[in-house]
Amino acid sequence: MSLKLITGPSVEPISLSETKLHLHVDLNDDDLWITSAIVACRIYAEKFMGRALVTQTWELGLDGFPTAEIEIPLPPLLSVVSVKYDDGNGIEQTMDPSLYRVDSASQPARLSFVSSWPNTQSNKLGSVRVRFIAGYPTPLDSPDNLIANIPQSIKNAILLHVGMLYANTENVIVGTNVMVLPWAGADVLFRQYRVEVSMA
16 A cells, blocks of 8 residues: 655645644744644654644555555544546556445545456556545635634644744753653543544
8 A cells, every 4th residue: 555645735734823822922033833743743744643733735645456445544534535546458448436335434545446446457556546535624714713623622732833943953962861751641532532533
């Protein structure tokens, strides 16, 4: 199984303004650093939880169709864009959406064929490609609500991570003792949303 990012997020789970409020920062001098820290902490959170937080497009690659359903990682799933495969002659085919069903309520989501999966080119890696859109749905009514659907505890955990980085710009604190910075507090909040995906 392989995952390829096609289109990355256009917004982040937390805004610059709410992050600066959390950090008690009034000036704009560190805006660029804070913005980059938000991105880094969002990526960490997504990898830790196995989720997509804001709308993004991915492609799942498989070496062939499974015997049962396909698990689509990075919940929540918004939609399946396409299912493509290389047939027995190595020609790319796009599967008609009427031939498969999508269970987006499950986490991870599941995709199953109505009857039986078609044959793919043997001994070809990545012969099946599922393109999908994942992330918490983005409201369209107001720019201020772009990230309102993400659970608040996830947003709070990202704020904790950004705060830790902002308060400590090095990997260790050197003083009487040397201490690696702890991440446990935020990870406890992340862990309740963690998703395990079968790698089979």
